[in-house]
Amino acid sequence: xxxxxxxxxxxxxxxxxxxxxxxxxxxxxxxxxxxxxxxxxxxxxxxxxxxxxxxxxxxxxxxxxxxxxxxxxxxxxxxxxxxxxxxxxxxxxxxxxxxxxxxxxxxxxxxxxxxxxxxxxxxxxxxxxxxxxxxxxxxxxxxxxxxxxxxxxxxxxxxxxxxxxxxxxxxxxxxxxxxxxxxxxxxxxxxxxxxxxxxxxxxxxxxxxxxxxxxxxxxxxxxxxxxxxxxxxxxxxxxxxxxxxxxxxxxxxxxxxxxxxxxxxxxxxxxxxxxxxxxxxxxxxxxxxxxxxxxxxxxxxxxxxxxxxxxxxxxx
Amino acid sequence: xxxxxxxxxxxxxxxxxxxxxxxxxxxxxxxxxxxxxxxxxxxxxxxxxxxxxxxxxxxxxxxxxxxxxxxxxxxxxxxxxxxxxxxxxxxxxxxxxxxxxxxxxxxxxxxxxxxxxxxxxxxxxxxxxxxxxxxxxxxxxxxxxxxxxxxxxxxxxxxxxxxxxxxxxxxxxxxxxxxxxxxxxxxxxxxxxxxxxxxxxxxxxxxxxxxxxxxxxxxxxxxxxxxxxxxxxxxxxxxxxxxxxxxxxxxxxxxxxxxxxxxxxxxxxxxxxxxxxxxxxxxxxxxxxxxxxxxxxxxxxxxxxxxxxxxxxxxx
DNA sequence: CTGTTAGCGCATTCAC
DNA sequence: GTGAATGCGCTAACAG
Numbered sequence: 001x002x003x004x005x006x007x008x009x010x011x012x013x014x015x016x017x018x019x020x021x022x023x024x025x026x027x028x029x030x031x032x033x034x035x036x037x038x039x040x041x042x043x044x045x046x047x048x049x050x051x052x053x054x055x056x057x058x059x060x061x062x063x064x065x066x067x068x069x070x071x072x073x074x075x076x077x078x079x080x081x082x083x084x085x086x087x088x089x090x091x092x093x094x095x096x097x098x099x100x101x102x103x104x105x106x107x108x109x110x111x112x113x114x115x116x117x118x119x120x121x122x123x124x125x126x127x128x129x130x131x132x133x134x135x136x137x138x139x140x141x142x143x144x145x146x147x148x149x150x151x152x153x154x155x156x157x158x159x160x161x162x163x164x165x166x167x168x169x170x171x172x173x174x175x176x177x178x179x180x181x182x183x184x185x186x187x188x189x190x191x192x193x194x195x196x197x198x199x200x201x202x203x204x205x206x207x208x209x210x211x212x213x214x215x216x217x218x219x220x221x222x223x224x225x226x227x228x229x230x231x232x233x234x235x236x237x238x239x240x241x242x243x244x245x246x247x248x249x250x251x252x253x254x255x256x257x258x259x260x261x262x263x264x265x266x267x268x269x270x271x272x273x274x275x276x277x278x279x280x281x282x283x284x285x286x287x288x289x290x291x292x293x294x295x296x297x298x299x300x301x302x303x304x305x306x307x308x309x310x311x312x313x314x315x316x
Numbered sequence: 317x318x319x320x321x322x323x324x325x326x327x328x329x330x331x332x333x334x335x336x337x338x339x340x341x342x343x344x345x346x347x348x349x350x351x352x353x354x355x356x357x358x359x360x361x362x363x364x365x366x367x368x369x370x371x372x373x374x375x376x377x378x379x380x381x382x383x384x385x386x387x388x389x390x391x392x393x394x395x396x397x398x399x400x401x402x403x404x405x406x407x408x409x410x411x412x413x414x415x416x417x418x419x420x421x422x423x424x425x426x427x428x429x430x431x432x433x434x435x436x437x438x439x440x441x442x443x444x445x446x447x448x449x450x451x452x453x454x455x456x457x458x459x460x461x462x463x464x465x466x467x468x469x470x471x472x473x474x475x476x477x478x479x480x481x482x483x484x485x486x487x488x489x490x491x492x493x494x495x496x497x498x499x500x501x502x503x504x505x506x507x508x509x510x511x512x513x514x515x516x517x518x519x520x521x522x523x524x525x526x527x528x529x530x531x532x533x534x535x536x537x538x539x540x541x542x543x544x545x546x547x548x549x550x551x552x553x554x555x556x557x558x559x560x561x562x563x564x565x566x567x568x569x570x571x572x573x574x575x576x577x578x579x580x581x582x583x584x585x586x587x588x589x590x591x592x593x594x595x596x597x598x599x600x601x602x603x604x605x606x607x608x609x610x611x612x613x614x615x616x617x618x619x620x621x622x623x624x625x626x627x628x629x630x631x632x
Numbered sequence: 633c634t635g636t637t638a639g640c641g642c643a644t645t646c647a648c
Numbered sequence: 649g650t651g652a653a654t655g656c657g658c659t660a661a662c663a664g
Contacts, residue, residue, distance in 0.1 A: 057368055061366045064392065065394070075391045096345060197569065231573040
């Protein structure tokens with residue numbers, strides 16, 4: 001009854017007597033005992049890289065909200081970039097019944113290891129795991145469509161992209177999508193991959209600018225790289241958006257306040273976190289489970305960093 | 317024995333037999349059963365505001381590392397800025413024995429409520445709670461000394477500070493310390509408080525600049541406000557550092573890459589998170605417990621945003 | 633409709 | 649030095 005059993009017949013006066021006692025004595029059901037009995041801990045484990053990039057705050061927040069709504073608590077595991085582990089290294093949490101399921105939110109796919117799939121309830125967040133049916137991802141292709149078509153409409157023909165390495169699943173997908181979209185629009189695309197830090201963005205931008213056909217517009221994969229890119233562009237004297245247009249794939253409030261406010265593609269990060277937890281709870285409850293793509297709208301946040309390329313007349 | 321009892325006499329052959337079986341059958345001790353028996357969950361609960369500001373990633377990471385080192389897992393609770401709760405609202409986690417202790421890392425002190433102290437093992441991180449002896453904080457006063465004395469050495473006499481509201485304990489301490497230090501050095505100090513966002517920093521900076529005696533140097537409480545401040549300064553045409561020097565109280569790699577790289581005071585955030593967990597574990601283990609101030613060095617990261625004020629000759 | 637009981641998996645105590 | 653028994657607090661199944 002204390003667990004809220006609905007179909008339970010009980011005399012009102014008895015119920016009231018119990019509830020009164022519960023309240024008066026400050027009784028708290030012991031979660032461990034309950035967990036032991038039901039073999040359900042009521043906890044989820046989530047592995048994230050705790051990076052400076054604020055997207056992780058949103059993802060975490062979305063996940064925590066959804067978990068709370070489902071009566072689950074979330075334990076966070078940090079996977080530092082310098083100590084990448086295989087998802088199976090976290091299985092023990094479920095095997096020891098510390099948690100009921102696993103949200104794998106580390107972006108980096110391990111290369112070179114035989115992809116062994118997990119034997120516990122789990123969900124991959126923002127990446128695709130070796131096993132199908134457990135992936136919760138966003139519409140990166142749609143995001144790239146926003147990116148490419150915005151530039152195409154402005155009259156750009158040569159675009160560049162600075163992004164993290166392709167072992168990161170989202171980067172892989174974005175790169176492929178951009179390539180296809182550019183082909184579709186008769187545009188050329190060149191890519192530079194680097195670590196997702198300011199230094200990485202700086203170096204990659206310089207490399208991009210030293211290519212034969214310098215792009216007239218650049219997309220940048222994340223906020224940290226963006227700062228590096230802005231410095232590189234300042235150094236070579238490339239004005240934004242006059243010499244080169246810029247679009248960030250991370251949205252953040254600070255973009256509005258930069259010297260030239262940066263256009264971005266805003267992704268549904270809260271929803272991503274929430275959907276991953278929902279999907280995991282479904283699996284824990286034995287419900288089916290298929291790959292899910294977040295359908296919440298992506299939005300192109302137009303600011304001042306994109307314009308028609310110099311000397312091009314804007315089509316239409 | 318499986319729990320690693322040291323003083324235990326056992327025949328080697330028996331031990332080996334057990335350990336073999338353990339390994340072969342893939343036996344996993346059940347954490348819930350153990351928790352129930354020992355009335356120790358092996359989990360800590362940590363309440364954080366999951367904000368965009370990257371300081372929280374560092375604090376979380378430090379806490380998680382220390383927890384792992386102590387064999388504890390950490391469950392994260394998010395306290396959104398628009399739904400501030402009292403710490404007692406999280407006590408239930410310990411009372412239901414979901415966790416052994418509580419790290420309260422929400423910066424905002426609730427005003428107007430009778431400060432009721434917690435009856436479960438807990439620690440306040442980066443703020444002081446109503447009860448003494450459970451606070452783990454950094455040397456904000458030392459940070460302000462770095463800030464004020466750096467500017468004093470450059471010859472500044474009028475400094476301004478843009479920071480969050482004083483209900484946030486760190487802000488309160490920084491403000492008091494700055495006031496005292498400025499008096500000590502015969503400098504004037506003016507303060508503007510605002511929400512810790514870009515907009516807040518923008519507005520506060522404009523207010524600061526509209527004062528009678530415009531300061532020749534400004535400190536800014538956090539990264540988000542910094543971006544707002546930079547925009548405000550650009551708009552009024554104040555050059556950094558020629559017209560005004562700038563120091564950020566949040567350090568972040570991106571500062572190095574801004575148009576004019578921003579000097580900052582770097583705080584030991586990892587250590588803060590770690591120390592809080594250590595302190596909490598001590599309390600859980602029944603060891604004494606006193607307030608702790610992180611002693612790791614603060615460092616003034618000198619970049620290009622600070623210089624002598626216009627027309628002042630640099631002393632010494 | 634209500635009160636009693638068995639057992640979840642472990643650690644600890646007690647016989648052996 | 650080793651095995652068996654007890655109980656942590658809960659829920660579900662059962663007897664009254």
